[in-house]
Amino acid sequence: MSEGPQVKLRTQWLARHLQGRRADRILTERQDLSATAEQLAGQTVARCYCKGKHIFIEIGPDWVLHNHLLMRGKWRMAKGPFLFIPTQYWLVIESGSSAICNINGQVLEFITHQQAEDITKRLGPDILADPYPREEVIAKLKVQRKPISEAILDQAVIAGIGNVAKSEALFLAEIDPRVPANTVTNDALVRLSDAMRQVMQESLEQGGRWIHRVYQRHREPCHTCSTRIAVIRMPPSKRSTYFCPKCQRKH
Ligand SMILES: [Zn+2]
Numbered sequence: 001m002s003e004g005p006q007v008k009l010r011t012q013w014l015a016r017h018l019q020g021r022r023a024d025r026i027l028t029e030r031q032d033l034s035a036t037a038e039q040l041a042g043q044t045v046a047r048c049y050c051k052g053k054h055i056f057i058e059i060g061p062d063w064v065l066h067n068h069l070l071m072r073g074k075w076r077m078a079k080g081p082f083l084f085i086p087t088q089y090w091l092v093i094e095s096g097s098s099a100i101c102n103i104n105g106q107v108l109e110f111i112t113h114q115q116a117e118d119i120t121k122r123l124g125p126d127i128l129a130d131p132y133p134r135e136e137v138i139a140k141l142k143v144q145r146k147p148i149s150e151a152i153l154d155q156a157v158i159a160g161i162g163n164v165a166k167s168e169a170l171f172l173a174e175i176d177p178r179v180p181a182n183t184v185t186n187d188a189l190v191r192l193s194d195a196m197r198q199v200m201q202e203s204l205e206q207g208g209r210w211i212h213r214v215y216q217r218h219r220e221p222c223h224t225c226s227t228r229i230a231v232i233r234m235p236p237s238k239r240s241t242y243f244c245p246k247c248q249r250k251h
Contacts, residue, residue: 002069004052004128004160005203010075011050014057017077017100018045018093023059027085027092036063036110037091045093051120051129052159064116065091068107076101123159127196128204137193141181147234148184148251149177149241152196161196164210165203167242169195171214174250177241178234188251214242222247 002010022044026037043060050056057065067073078092080099085092091102102108111119124140125133137158144151149170152161161169170177172195175188184192203210214222217229222244231240 002053002073003162003165003203004126004200006208007050007053007055007069007160008128008204009208010069011048011055014055014075014100015048017098018057018095019048021045021095023093023095025081025092025094026059027082027094028090029085029087030090030108033091033108033110045095051126052123052155053162054119054123054159056116056120058113062112063110064113066107066109066111066116066119067102067105070106072104073106073108074103076103123155124157126159127193128160128200132197134190134193134197137196138186138189141184141189141192142186144181146181146236147178148175148181148192150234150237151181152192153237153239158196160200163239163241164212164215165196165199167215167240168199168210168213170241171243171248172198174248176248176251177232177243179251184251191250214244217242 022042023040025041028034028037040059040063046058048057053068055067059065078099078101080094080097082092082099088103089101090105090108093100125136140157141151144157149166151157153166169192173192175192214229218231219228222229225246227244227246229242230245231242233240
């Protein structure tokens with residue numbers, strides 16, 4: 001599963017292998033992609049970038065390949081040229097003797113630059129962006145009525161946070177995941193924003209792996225106070241949040 005750090009690492013990898021290179025052929029069996037893919041043969045990949053969990057690959061002057069990996073999507077390198085492409089390969093970009101392959105999508109579409117801009121505009125500030133958008137993150141969270149654990153998972157509020165970073169950051173910031181975001185004090189929101197940035201940067205430095213302080217540690221002792229780690233599922237996402245009922249009370 002890909003959250004902000006994994007997507008950022010994958011985008012850096014795509015940029016290393018594609019940016020400034022000619023896409024000799026773009027192969028796909030998908031009907032919705034094939035006409036544009038064919039038209040783009042011989043064009044140069046201008047730029048690969050991401051915001052939150054969304055990846056954008058600019059090919060030629062007019063088109064952007066938009067990708068969201070969700071749970072199953074992957075990018076891999078293979079040797080080209082391909083004689084045929086395996087069924088789980090949604091798209092292959094051949095450049096020289098190498099081929100950059102998208103496997104299992106899961107969101108993969110050709111869009112215009114305007115559409116790409118519309119997507120990034122709808123997303124909240126990227127917690128990994130430089131400069132660090134702390135004030136913007138706090139301003140966005142302050143007005144949310146939903147539980148703080150749900151607010152930080154909402155990509156329109158903050159871009160890049162997934163289920164692991166959510167639990168870990170709330171634990172580091174010592175905030176109860178159930179409290180409505182708009183009742184959390186400013187000091188606690190500053191702590192939370194910094195904690196989100198910290199766990200995401202930690203994961204980036206670890207090559208995309210996470211340090212599990214609470215995540216998937218249900219009933220195991222808290223590293224700080226030995227209380228058993230609890231798990232809850234808050235609406236609307238109902239995704240599991242792991243937390244320490246004793247440590248996470250400062251909001
Ligand atoms: Zn504890």
